[in-house]
Amino acid sequence: RPRLFSGMQPSASSLHLGNYAGALLQWREMQTTHDAVFCVVDLHAITVPQDPAELRERTRRTAAQYIAAGIDPEHSTLFVQSHVRAHAELAWVLNTITGFGEASRMTQFKDKSARSGTDAASVGLFTYPILQAADILLYDAAVVPVGEDQRQHIELTRDLAARFNSRFGDTLVVPEVRILKETAKIYDLQNPGSKMSKSGESPAGILWMLDDDKALTKKIKSAVTDSDGVVRYDPELKPGVSNLLSILAILSGRPVAEVETDFDGLQYGALKGAVAEAVVEEFRPIRARTLELLDDPAELDRLLAINAGRAEEIADATLRRVYDAVGFLPRG
Ligand code: TYM
Secondary structure, three states: OOEEEEEEOOOOOOOEHHHHHHHHHHHHHHOOOOEEEEEEOHHHHOOOOOOHHHHHHHHHHHHHHHHHOOOOOOOOEEEEHHHOOHHHHHHHHHHOOOOHHHHHOOHHHHHHHHHHOOOOOOHHHHHHHHHHHHHHHHOOOOEEEOOHHHHHHHHHHHHHHHHHHHHHOOOOOOOEEEOOOOOOOOEOOOOOOOEOOOOOOOHHHOOEOOOOHHHHHHHHHOOOOOOOOOOOOOOOOOHHHHHHHHHHHHHHOOOHHHHHHHOOOOOHHHHHHHHHHHHHHHHHHHHHHHHHHHOOHHHHHHHHHHHHHHHHHHHHHHHHHHHHHHOOOOOO
16 A cells, blocks of 8 residues: 655644644545554644643644544554654755755745744754655655645655655655645635634634634634625635635535535525534534543553554664665664
């Protein structure tokens, strides 16, 4: 079976609908046809200031949400990045073949560092995409299922793998990106011009997987729409309404065009009601299962330790190949 690798940052106390639609839904489906490796990328999370106790808690919560959303930790490999040392080690080697200009062109760094100012941003935030490349390349991943915002980082990963191979001989697998058109980008409900984001500025615009029914419903009912009053899919002119239609289409597994016709002649209230019901029904069992898993942190930690062992075996073998290829002297 082809290998798949993907991951999420434990940078908030819950995942959100964007993470669910853009990544988790693909992961759940692909784990049956692929040898799947899913990571909670805590090394990435510390590229911006983090509270240590909070980071630990968020790491467990993220892992619990993967499982609650349907990732099977017996069948797939679900582990925490910092448990496998090879990630930081391969990242170092890849740092040395990445151009400064090339790294400077990463738009996520530009966006994230714009908030604090480039001078205040950490060098870790700058080299973040190179660590991401290491994650993927360590597992010889054939495919990386992600949302649209990760496209440029996977492109860099492909460039680095190809460059390494041409300099040092065939060593690394060049991965394909997998982004599903319909789920690639979920927008903030209050600000439908920007993506729904863990670090989003508008608390009312983000649908957290661990929100209760009431909070989800309230946020959906107050989603920003427009004054034109017609339910129609038109992302350019009607971003708010189109985002709601996309969400409903994704969760009901139907094409947007078909969902759109259900609301012929109906008002935005009807659309919001239907979206609220769909999101609440989707997240309720996931939330319940997550809380159940978090009730027994020792069991969760035990699962993560077993999975880290599996991940480490694959990663260490790749790192040995890389060290050998660049000419490091084997330790006797
Ligand atoms: P992160 O933690 O920001 O997001 C996790 C996944 O969710 C997707 N996503 C979205 N999809 C649709 N609409 C949205 N509004 C939305 N917001 C987030 C992301 O595209 C992603 O698939 N750098 C990565 C983590 C990472 C990684 C990796 C991913 C580290 N190493 C290796 C893949 C492979 C990140 O910050 O994702």
